[in-house]
Amino acid sequence: MNDQVTPLVEMREMSVSFGGVHAVENVNFNLMPGEIHALVGGNGAGKSTLVKTLAGAQRADSGQIYVDGEPVSIANPRDAKALGIETIYQNLALAENIDAPGNMFLGRELTTGFGNLDDSAMENATRKIMGRLNPKFENFTRPVAFLSGGQRQSVAIARAVHFNARILIMDEPTAALGPSETEQVRNLIRQLKTEGIGIVLISHDIHDVFDLADRTTVMLQGKVVGTVSKGEVTMDEILAMIIIGKAPQDLTQSEIAEIRG
Amino acid sequence: MSITELPPKDSEQLHEDSPRGSLKGIIRSTEIDTRMLGMVGLLLVIWVGFNIMSGGTFLSPRNLWNLSVQFAPVAIMATGMVLIIVSRNIDLSVGSMLGFVGMAMALIQAEILPRSIGFDHPLTWVIVLLVGLLLGALVGMFQGFIVAYVGVPSFIVTLGGLLVWRGVAWSLASGRTVAPMDSTFQLLGGGSRGSIGEVGSWVVGAIACAAIIFGLISSRRRRIKFGFRLRPMWAVVGLGVVGCLAVLGAVWVMNSYYLPENVARQVAEDQGIAWPAGGLQIPLGISYPVLIAIGMMLIMGFIANRRRFGRYVFSIGGNPEAAELGGINTKWTVVKAFMVMGILVGVAAAVTIARLNAATSGLGTLSELYVIAAAVIGGTSLAGGIGTVQGAVLGALVMQSLQSGMVLMRVDAPLQDIVVGIVLVAAVAVDVFFRRRSER
Amino acid sequence: MKTKKNIWALLAVLALLAAACGDGGTTETTVGSGGETTTTVEGGGGDDDIVIGVSWNNYNEERWARWDEPAIRDAIEAAGGTYISTDAGSSAEQQVTDVEQLITDGADALIILAQDGTAILPAVESALEQGIPVIAYDRLIEDPEALYVTFDNIGVGRLQAEVVFEMVPEGNYVIIKGDSGDANADFLREGFEQVIGEAVAAGDITIVGESYTDNWDPALAQTQMEQFLTQANNEVDAVLSENDGMASGVVSALEAQGLAGEVPVSGQDGDLAALNRVALGTQSVSVWKDARELGTAAGEAAVALAQGTALADVAGVIQFDSPGGNSMTSILLEPIAIVQDNLNLVVDAGWIELEALCQNVEAGTVDVCE
Numbered sequence A: 001m002n003d004q005v006t007p008l009v010e011m012r013e014m015s016v017s018f019g020g021v022h023a024v025e026n027v028n029f030n031l032m033p034g035e036i037h038a039l040v041g042g043n044g045a046g047k048s049t050l051v052k053t054l055a056g057a058q059r060a061d062s063g064q065i066y067v068d069g070e071p072v073s074i075a076n077p078r079d080a081k082a083l084g085i086e087t088i089y090q091n092l093a094l095a096e097n098i099d100a101p102g103n104m105f106l107g108r109e110l111t112t113g114f115g116n117l118d119d120s121a122m123e124n125a126t127r128k129i130m131g132r133l134n135p136k137f138e139n140f141t142r143p144v145a146f147l148s149g150g151q152r153q154s155v156a157i158a159r160a161v162h163f164n165a166r167i168l169i170m171d172e173p174t175a176a177l178g179p180s181e182t183e184q185v186r187n188l189i190r191q192l193k194t195e196g197i198g199i200v201l202i203s204h205d206i207h208d209v210f211d212l213a214d215r216t217t218v219m220l221q222g223k224v225v226g227t228v229s230k231g232e233v234t235m236d237e238i239l240a241m242i243i244i245g246k247a248p249q250d251l252t253q254s255e256i257a258e259i260r261g
Numbered sequence B: 001m002s003i004t005e006l007p008p009k010d011s012e013q014l015h016e017d018s019p020r021g022s023l024k025g026i027i028r029s030t031e032i033d034t035r036m037l038g039m040v041g042l043l044l045v046i047w048v049g050f051n052i053m054s055g056g057t058f059l060s061p062r063n064l065w066n067l068s069v070q071f072a073p074v075a076i077m078a079t080g081m082v083l084i085i086v087s088r089n090i091d092l093s094v095g096s097m098l099g100f101v102g103m104a105m106a107l108i109q110a111e112i113l114p115r116s117i118g119f120d121h122p123l124t125w126v127i128v129l130l131v132g133l134l135l136g137a138l139v140g141m142f143q144g145f146i147v148a149y150v151g152v153p154s155f156i157v158t159l160g161g162l163l164v165w166r167g168v169a170w171s172l173a174s175g176r177t178v179a180p181m182d183s184t185f186q187l188l189g190g191g192s193r194g195s196i197g198e199v200g201s202w203v204v205g206a207i208a209c210a211a212i213i214f215g216l217i218s219s220r221r222r223r224i225k226f227g228f229r230l231r232p233m234w235a236v237v238g239l240g241v242v243g244c245l246a247v248l249g250a251v252w253v254m255n256s257y258y259l260p261e262n263v264a265r266q267v268a269e270d271q272g273i274a275w276p277a278g279g280l281q282i283p284l285g286i287s288y289p290v291l292i293a294i295g296m297m298l299i300m301g302f303i304a305n306r307r308r309f310g311r312y313v314f315s316i317g318g319n320p321e322a323a324e325l326g327g328i329n330t331k332w333t334v335v336k337a338f339m340v341m342g343i344l345v346g347v348a349a350a351v352t353i354a355r356l357n358a359a360t361s362g363l364g365t366l367s368e369l370y371v372i373a374a375a376v377i378g379g380t381s382l383a384g385g386i387g388t389v390q391g392a393v394l395g396a397l398v399m400q401s402l403q404s405g406m407v408l409m410r411v412d413a414p415l416q417d418i419v420v421g422i423v424l425v426a427a428v429a430v431d432v433f434f435r436r437r438s439e440r
Numbered sequence C: 001m002k003t004k005k006n007i008w009a010l011l012a013v014l015a016l017l018a019a020a021c022g023d024g025g026t027t028e029t030t031v032g033s034g035g036e037t038t039t040t041v042e043g044g045g046g047d048d049d050i051v052i053g054v055s056w057n058n059y060n061e062e063r064w065a066r067w068d069e070p071a072i073r074d075a076i077e078a079a080g081g082t083y084i085s086t087d088a089g090s091s092a093e094q095q096v097t098d099v100e101q102l103i104t105d106g107a108d109a110l111i112i113l114a115q116d117g118t119a120i121l122p123a124v125e126s127a128l129e130q131g132i133p134v135i136a137y138d139r140l141i142e143d144p145e146a147l148y149v150t151f152d153n154i155g156v157g158r159l160q161a162e163v164v165f166e167m168v169p170e171g172n173y174v175i176i177k178g179d180s181g182d183a184n185a186d187f188l189r190e191g192f193e194q195v196i197g198e199a200v201a202a203g204d205i206t207i208v209g210e211s212y213t214d215n216w217d218p219a220l221a222q223t224q225m226e227q228f229l230t231q232a233n234n235e236v237d238a239v240l241s242e243n244d245g246m247a248s249g250v251v252s253a254l255e256a257q258g259l260a261g262e263v264p265v266s267g268q269d270g271d272l273a274a275l276n277r278v279a280l281g282t283q284s285v286s287v288w289k290d291a292r293e294l295g296t297a298a299g300e301a302a303v304a305l306a307q308g309t310a311l312a313d314v315a316g317v318i319q320f321d322s323p324g325g326n327s328m329t330s331i332l333l334e335p336i337a338i339v340q341d342n343l344n345l346v347v348d349a350g351w352i353e354l355e356a357l358c359q360n361v362e363a364g365t366v367d368v369c370e
Helices: A047-055 A077-082 A100-104 A119-133 A149-162 A179-194 A206-212 A235-244 A253-260 B023-030 B034-053 B061-086 B094-117 B124-150 B154-172 B185-189 B197-226 B233-255 B261-271 B288-306 B308-318 B320-325 B330-356 B367-377 B389-408 B413-439 C002-024 C033-039 C062-078 C092-104 C121-129 C153-167 C183-201 C218-231 C244-256 C272-280 C291-306 C344-348
Strands: A009-018 A021-031 A036-040 A062-067 A070-072 A085-088 A167-171 A198-202 A215-220 A223-229 C051-056 C082-087 C109-112 C134-137 C147-151 C171-176 C205-211 C238-241 C266-268 C285-288 C318-321 C327-333 C336-338
Touching (some): A009 A047, A021 A036, A021 A047, A021 A198, A021 A223, A036 A047, A036 A206, A047 A077, A047 A167, A085 A149, A100 A119, A119 B197, A179 A198, A179 A206, A206 A235, A215 A235, B034 B389, B061 B094, B061 B288, B061 B308, B061 B389, B061 C218, B094 B154, B094 B330, B094 B367, B124 B185, B124 B330, B185 B288, B185 B330, B288 B308, B288 B389, B308 B330, B320 B330, B330 C218, B330 C244, B367 B413, B389 C218, C051 C062, C062 C082, C082 C092, C092 C109, C092 C121, C147 C153, C147 C291, C153 C183, C153 C238, C153 C266, C171 C183, C171 C244, C218 C244, C244 C266, C244 C272, C272 C285, C291 C327, C336 C344
Parallel strands (some): A036 A198, A036 A215, A085 A167, A167 A198, C051 C082, C051 C109, C134 C147, C147 C327, C238 C266, C266 C285
Antiparallel strands (some): A009 A021, C285 C336, C318 C327
């Protein structure tokens, strides 16, 4: 690698195992500024575990993470946030009993001069960002348990976007959404990209990946199958990588035909 | 922006709601928690019922004054128990801790301090109180540490604590009753001299009233500043008037209870006043235990709703994983919750031994059950995440009203337990029913 | 690695808990070691070493550890016997196991302070069948084969009431009873009845409040007293409280009404704080049962029984008709009513330090304190 630009994130030789099973094994992964780097693979391929080590939600057994070329240690979510790494989790990670502004600012509440929670300011900020993300959102004072899947998704995205993330990890961001909401999220992702934010996108939706990703890394059984750039490969070739676990150049025509069939 | 209130379902509007005809509509516009209103209703029913059955004794100033003092220790501890339960934990050790901390405080003032600084030294009560609060905090921290960092379930840790601290309480004085308490310290327990008097009570009432009005105005200002929906003006004024009347009414009741004649005579003697023909009527006013309980309720309510710590406790109760992923130090938050509980136990222990003017090793036996019951009757969900401090205090008031009402009615102990037990289960059943309905 | 750390932390905690418990209950649970001493004959007594097993219901109460146990132990050891004991920790089930344990460990006679006089019956019967005599210590066990050693509890109630009745022969009485599950609460009440019953029937005395008190809890007694005072509009002339702990709650309630010292209050146990109240005049009487006397009587009786003395031949026994309809062979000791005039008795017996007794007492009011 002789890139002119320092990668925003570089993960080298990452390994995580649970009770002897290698969930992630010697994985290398990097992310450039303004890049959307998709991470795909079947269930149990190790995608979520890998990004959790970046988000501080999972300790790696070995490996080193670099941010802006500097080695960093990410022991918990607070460390990750301090480095500008925000995450939207698959299960959304919302406190059901707290309202939208409370969830958006969870762990980073706005306070008045005396250290008291400034609920009005937080509600105001939430209203502003929701005006941009989801203008139909209106339930600012009800616990999020009472909100629809799409509305909850908006809260989770708003939370990640609001704090000027430089690195955004999205684990299945459109899984719970209807078609129009999905399109909204795609637009949002494109918009964030133009702002120079690096995005790690985990998705089962191959169309999402093919449309949005600049590069795609395929994982199988904890290992990287290969990383391909946009325009280099067809959708079928990516599918073949996911299922058969071979890089495009190693694939035979019969194997591709099998996928297509 | 509160956590547990369920505000109106209709969409938010950036203008005043116009009052609607129905009672429901009226209550909605005031944004009062309907649960809370239900609890107050239940309390009123209990009070009026007992008053009729006791031939007017129950609602006499004297009985209400006694009731307010009797309920204080449980109310004080219940404000902390809310946070513990909301964080998906439980503290079964508070009764034993009260025995232990109370016994320690009693020994310090009755036996240890007199040796060095003499009996009834002016500083005694301060030293004793500080040691008690510190001891409570340490015990709470110790238990919280085992729960949060070692990972032993709080039920087990505090079940152990229930045995351990009772044993320690016993061994501190080999089971002796320790008495008497320092004379200044005794004021903390109420009693005939342990209240702030007529003028003081009116001042407290006036301050509370001013605070209610100020709160309403500043909340309205903030909403205007951000352009949020406003309460209708009539609701704001109504809330202010009702709130002030309630506060001043309570002060009036406290001031309508006069010093017992014997004590008044003594006061007159001490101050060199001649005993008037018609007797001397000296109002007691608000007692210190009640003042302390109200103070704790306000502080804990503030911590629960307006401080990060409180928000974190609620988020842990709502979704521990989300709290952790949000970057909250959940373990330390749990430790802090147990510490706060310990401090409140210290306060309650001080009030209890001051009131009894003695400490026994059995002090506080079973009070963990009353405290937990008060929190639960007050709407705290044992599943975590839901509860209010005011609710718990109201719950404590309901429990104490039942108990003292039944003693007044000469209902004997076993039957009292039966009634209290039934009310506990019924209250929670009704709550679960309405909560399920509102979720639909 | 992680789990190992957790285990160490847990062990540390357990050690702490154990240490705290060790402080809490200083019971010398001599079972086991006691059993061994029977084989290694010690003491210069008889060649046939006698082992007396004592089953405490709950050692965590002041008087058992401080007064009763040393007295029993001394009496047994003076006769050349060996003392072994168990503590049931307030559990009736545990106590049944304890009794079997003591028999296994070679006890020749048993002294049982029953947690529950009915639940213990099967264990007692089984011991008696094995020829091991049983002494029901302080609390009744309804088995006519057992020896009942106690203070006369009805007599205690009678003594309390006599002192108060003499001061207030007519007027409004409040009666604060102990735990409804404890038979002594009813014995004491019966003693009260024997003294004031006639006056109540004649209308001279009106009982304006009467209630059991869960766990004999002083704080609860205080609340009850407050309610009774409220109900009676302070027109209470005397209070019969069944023990000293509850009396402390009663006196606090009276103090709040400025009535302490004017309304006679009874109690029993000779609690140090209660004796101080007697000196101060806020409590009229504390019936004192010298626990050492009881312990000595039981220890001596146990040795005699173990040596084969017949139940009826034990020194000082009388027949006592129990509430269960049994004629119990009993040793009933006479308690003493401690009032302001005879406080010297408790001081002379070494029961209380003069300083503790006379704390805050005004000069010239009580003779002993001068």
